[in-house]
Amino acid sequence: MEFTDEQISRYSRHILLPEVGGKGQKKIAKAKILLVGAGGLGSPAALYLAAAGVGTIGLIDSDVVDLTNLQRQILHHTPDVGRSKVLSGKEKIQALNPDVQVSMYEERLTAGNALKIFSDYDVVIDGVDNFTAKFLINDACYFANKPLVHGGILRFDGRVTTIIPKQSACYRCVFKQPPPAGLVASCQEAGVIGVLAGIIGTIQATEALKLVLGIGRPLTNRMLDFDARKTQFREIHVKRNPKCALCGDHPTITELFDDGDPYAGCTVRPDTQPKAVRL
């Protein structure tokens, strides 16, 4: 493929970088990146990946835009309330950059459809809001052998980590299974500061681009935690667990399954347990 003059201008600030150049920009143009969830994390990731000229962006989301989403889901605008998130997302992506192909999956990710969808992509970005889906994405990336950029946000805290199946620690190496449903609060109860989605989702997009370009050092075997109250990042080193039920030496998970109640909640840090809202 050859770039047009217009594309050379559009991507000139990338092409100027020795680590990217024309060659790297072509890698980006050929890349296929899947966003599971076109919400808080998916929004900034989609917009920056679109601006970067990623060839194909896949969007999976079964929801319609709700008024409560607009505080952080910047892919969707006020007139989009009530419209399909994947359609709204596709329009914004293509308005920003018509070079980008958008594949829409207006469905929930399940054990039944995950592998088929994932097999078409180079990198998967986790932008979902429940543990069932997070574990399913982790497992599906392992079986489909696709790199995963995991993210999570809650209240004032965020986390990112990159998982390269069979090479670096997976989500189950650290968290064996979803937390018991009775112990977690739902995202709706817990709240989140909107800008956190921008910070974490943008780091996820950065990781995905690095993987596509094959540059730098991926955020593997490290969980990067961000505390917005202190404006502080912490890196926690993690390792592959030989006893991991998925990627360990004697795996007990040998096929995809939906682990737990898809409506089970977000998470809870004991010092940040959601308290009753006082009006």
Next chain:
Amino acid sequence: MQVKINGKSEEIQGGTVLDLLAAKKIEPQMVAVEVNDKMLERDHLGTTRLNDGDQVEFLFYMGGGR
């Protein structure tokens, strides 16, 4: 004795990791625990004794994204 918990020095009473979790009112099912960069199996929380200078890392589930 002094240990580091999530990067912060804290004075704690000795005992096991499970004792520390109980003192902090943390439900063991809600956390993954590393001591000195080593992930502990849940059944070892009650048998792993903490020593002065240990680095303890509590990793809580972080689930949101929408």
